[in-house]
Amino acid sequence: MTGPILAKDLSHHLSEEAKSRQASTLKLAFKHFSDPRIVSLGGGLPLPDLFPFNSLKVETLNPPFSRGIDVFPESSDEALEVVVAKSRAQIEHDHDIPLETALQYGSSAGNTQIVEFLREHTRIIHSPKYQDWDIVMSVGNTQAWDSTLRTFTTRGDVIFAEQFTFSSAAETVHANGVKIFPVPTDLEGIDAEAFAEILANWEGPIPKLLYTIPTGQNPTGGTMPAERRKKVYDLACKYDFIIVEDEPYYFLQMHEYKFGATAADLPPVPSHDEFLKSLVPSYLSLDTEGRVLRLDSFSKVLAPGSRLGWIVGQERLIERFLRQHEVTIQVASGFSQAILNGMLHRWGQEGYLDWLIQLRRNYTLKRNVALDAVKKYVPSEVADWIAPSAGMFFWIQLDASKHPDYEKLGRDPAAVEMQIYERGIEDGVLMIPGHWFVIEDERAAKPPSREGRQFMYFRGTFASVKPEALDKGLNIFGDLIKKEYQL
Amino acid sequence: MTGPILAKDLSHHLSEEAKSRQASTLKLAFKHFSDPRIVSLGGGLPLPDLFPFNSLKVETLNPPFSRGIDVFPESSDEALEVVVAKSRAQIEHDHDIPLETALQYGSSAGNTQIVEFLREHTRIIHSPKYQDWDIVMSVGNTQAWDSTLRTFTTRGDVIFAEQFTFSSAAETVHANGVKIFPVPTDLEGIDAEAFAEILANWEGPIPKLLYTIPTGQNPTGGTMPAERRKKVYDLACKYDFIIVEDEPYYFLQMHEYKFGATAADLPPVPSHDEFLKSLVPSYLSLDTEGRVLRLDSFSKVLAPGSRLGWIVGQERLIERFLRQHEVTIQVASGFSQAILNGMLHRWGQEGYLDWLIQLRRNYTLKRNVALDAVKKYVPSEVADWIAPSAGMFFWIQLDASKHPDYEKLGRDPAAVEMQIYERGIEDGVLMIPGHWFVIEDERAAKPPSREGRQFMYFRGTFASVKPEALDKGLNIFGDLIKKEYQL
Structure with missing residues (x-):
């Protein structure tokens, strides 16, 4: 016969701070506060009669x-x-x-x-x-x-x-x-x-x-x-x-x-x-x-x-x-x-x-509008994405090394991202540069590159945007990418 | 001509943690979120239409x-x-x-x-x-x-x-x-x-x-x-x-x-x-x-x-x-x-x-009932207090060294407090022992005694207690103190 499954003791993972925390001494007295046989002059509580x-x-x-x-x-x-x-x-x-x-x-x-x-x-x-x-x-x-x-x-x-x-x-x-x-x-x-x-x-x-x-x-x-x-x-x-x-x-x-x-x-x-x-x-x-x-x-x-x-x-x-x-x-x-x-x-x-x-239906419709617009406007020759199956965001991957200014910008995908981000704002669309979300390995010298290509990313959201604005914004973004990549 | 008074720079007091805190990079983009010329696909916010x-x-x-x-x-x-x-x-x-x-x-x-x-x-x-x-x-x-x-x-x-x-x-x-x-x-x-x-x-x-x-x-x-x-x-x-x-x-x-x-x-x-x-x-x-x-x-x-x-x-x-x-x-x-x-x-x-x-009038009346009861019931031969002019609490000081069990309890005022606290609960009143609030100097060997006397304390509150209960509770507490001190 097996008993119920119980959690393992993982208390060895607790921090010094967590280990040192004590239950409040005052709490020792709490159990008596509601005892009808005892007049409690213990708890520093305001009377609810005074809550307006x-x-x-x-x-x-x-x-x-x-x-x-x-x-x-x-x-x-x-x-x-x-x-x-x-x-x-x-x-x-x-x-x-x-x-x-x-x-x-x-x-x-x-x-x-x-x-x-x-x-x-x-x-x-x-x-x-x-x-x-x-x-x-x-x-x-x-x-x-x-x-x-x-x-x-x-x-x-x-x-x-x-x-x-x-x-x-x-x-x-x-x-x-x-x-x-x-x-x-x-x-x-x-x-x-x-x-x-x-x-x-x-x-x-x-x-x-x-x-x-x-x-x-x-x-x-x-x-x-x-x-x-x-x-x-x-x-x-x-x-x-x-x-x-x-x-x-x-x-x-x-x-x-x-x-x-x-x-x-x-x-x-x-x-x-x-x-x-x-x-x-x-x-x-x-x-x-x-x-x-x-x-x-x-x-x-x-x-x-x-x-x-x-x-x-x-x-x-x-x-x-x-x-x-x-x-x-x-x-x-x-x-x-x-x-x-x-x-x-x-x-x-x-x-x-x-x-x-x-809620799921609602988000599905908004996601659909966004992804349809991405598909319509963003050139797949240089961009890659998947249809998100959850959340508020879509994520567009671009090959920075194919960007005409890649060498001029010091072969730095983040610099190319910032150029596109800023030009986007000028043109009337705001997408968040991906490198703002990158966790650098603070122990390694350089992040690894995949197949010699240098990727950059943009995060967009469909959560708070009305359908027409989604279409318009991604239209501007797509046009900008084409212009940037001279497509 | 003197200018306005400005605060001194006290940033040398900041902790390592506080000094290291950065403004969110995402916040850089926030200023554009409400710009009507820009379609923002930036902020991960749910639409208020969906707040129920x-x-x-x-x-x-x-x-x-x-x-x-x-x-x-x-x-x-x-x-x-x-x-x-x-x-x-x-x-x-x-x-x-x-x-x-x-x-x-x-x-x-x-x-x-x-x-x-x-x-x-x-x-x-x-x-x-x-x-x-x-x-x-x-x-x-x-x-x-x-x-x-x-x-x-x-x-x-x-x-x-x-x-x-x-x-x-x-x-x-x-x-x-x-x-x-x-x-x-x-x-x-x-x-x-x-x-x-x-x-x-x-x-x-x-x-x-x-x-x-x-x-x-x-x-x-x-x-x-x-x-x-x-x-x-x-x-x-x-x-x-x-x-x-x-x-x-x-x-x-x-x-x-x-x-x-x-x-x-x-x-x-x-x-x-x-x-x-x-x-x-x-x-x-x-x-x-x-x-x-x-x-x-x-x-x-x-x-x-x-x-x-x-x-x-x-x-x-x-x-x-x-x-x-x-x-x-x-x-x-x-x-x-x-x-x-x-x-x-x-x-x-x-x-x-x-x-x-x-609010002040309300608390004044409750404080008055409490202090009247303290004065009526708690023996001033061994106890000392002042009428609080603010807050929720009154504080009764007792001379532990005059308590008959002082020697028996190892000349420890906290032990005498706990004895009275526990007997109070038996008798039907709860007052909080003062030593629960004492800050010990962790650098010194022993807290200093005043004039060779060892004080102990009890905290009471009048904030959450109805007048009749205040009177009753302090009556019990006063009687207990008299019994304890054999008065």
Whole structure:
């Protein structure tokens, strides 16, 4: 008979800072605060009677969102009013967090009601294979990532990340005094074979963390196929490192790209089961040892300003985040918690899946417009791209060595990129130069070149751009590339 | 002719981490994002059309709150509905932050509308004497303090703090690998003469920071008189350190204590001018060199769950916090910003002062009940206290060396405290043992004893306790002390 699968003890990876964190001495007294036999003169809490918020209401939409999610409700069926009352006695939904609780000091784990929703959501989407996993709330993935670095690294450490990565995530690493070793990455994410070779030849202690954006990667738009993820996960087990999957774009997984496809060509709305099966497996879902930390958030799915995210991982590590949050951010805003919780519990897990299904349709259409325009306007003689299957970005690769000014610009792809970037702005289009996302190996002399060619890249987004503007912008960009390459 | 007063350059105090922080490269492109001549495919922002929040409403109170602030509105004059719309075109108040902005990614400084309110508030309350001061938003003073430590200290550093201080603030320091040197403190705050002597005899580099809670100190409840603040500020200038004033309780400054005083005995509601003049001057208001960082928050004044605070200091230092927040917390919740901003702009600066004036009355009455009970029940033969003039706490000093079990408990005041604490819980009252707040000088062998007596302390709060419970709890505590001391 085998028992439940439990996470491995990975506490040897904790940083000096994380190891030294103590539970608050004051917390020793907390357990008595709510004991009715005791008059507590202990906690320095303001009385909720003095919170000037008697109730809170948001107007939102009602599932199943059959007309889409970017609409105003046209009937009372489509509209949903979420009213969160101040006191427990007045709440209109069993799972509401009354404002007297939401706006009071509380646990850094987050309010029970919303954490329970997130826990159930995590079970539905990822079905973690080991038993002792837990959740702690963050104020978004940027903070969750900083918090992760503090939990595991010390100044001077090295971590792994994709060779192109979100520049702000890299800046978070550098400001913590940590270096990044770039892992070879192509348009489908980390090259697992190349990574295996690097690890096999690694000298000195293996870095503790791999930071990765496996789905709809920023900047490349790439999504790691399941087999690659499995291989990288096996490497993590073999070489004992932790995988940090930063997954804001996970639910921006789109339908397949076909040139010229419109809304009418989209597949029918899937069942929840079909939807769940269509999602690429997360690292969390593969994890049997508790060596994945998943950074999740509502920023790309509901609204960035909610500043509410969550970290999933093994209990022992999550407890260390909790101790850190108690003396740093404490917890996400009570307004955010009360509002999102109120809406999500009224939607239910099923309604939230309906939202995510519609979100996918929405992003698919925008991606299609962008890719159609790339195909129409950007000359394939010098440019290369794939249709992103997730996220907000597309990534265009150009051969810098074929650019007429390549020699004049010192054979430096970054210089050619900047010339095109600046001329683009003059012409009326802004695409982000790829070298802003490049992680240089600070230990090697020079990045390796592939087949003697020097690539350059541009990142574009379709997330925040209306269809006509997407077409116009890429038309300008395509014309510029032709002009630059004298095509 | 003299020019404006400008802050001194204190960048030599910045930590390695703070010095190394770079502005985001992506930010270079931000200036073009809103240029109508350019199609921006740059920013990875979700479209606000997809935020499922069409409007947001809070029910609150209308100034001048003449029946107090812990009431439900009884007339339409007393009630205020704050409705924040999604789009700029729909907003009902000029200063509202439309949800499409509040819930989008934005500047880590905070939304202009609320920052302008806070800036004006800071001018009204503190009238900073130098010109180049600025504000950055935090997610509360706990985070602001952690952020300050990261901005100025490196593992191994030493800072100054009151010899009794908020245990969670001390834990934040310790987890950052920083040590605290305890500054002698009595019931009115830092002993400036003793501090001057310590500084005059200091060997090695002077610590960069003094952390202090000058008003309604936690745990002692003490409030530093203006003259003491001036002396400590002069020491900061002379010895070149930065004063971090953590001031959550600043507006919990109360009317004078008189035994048995009830609501009827309170002075009449003051004019705004009288109110402003009655406030103890902040360190910020004394600062001519830009060496004060003020940590402010709405937690004790409106609601802790807003998780919205702000840091005031000189521009050059505030800019370093901004760079840090960009890659950590980003900014406070957009829901919190939209709601607080909506309410505060409708109240206006005058209405907010009305709120603060009523808050003071409310706390005064609770403090009075607590102090009356202390006076009635706690035996003054062995106990000492002062009436706190600000904050949430009172602090009772007892002579441990007179306790019958003093020898038996190894002449250890902390052990006597714990015995009383535990017996208190058995009897039905919880007061927090003072040694949980003691900062031990980690450099000296033993803390100095005063006049050969060994003191112990208990912290109580009146903030969250109803009058009858306060009286009952302190009755139990007083009886316990009499029993313990065999009086």
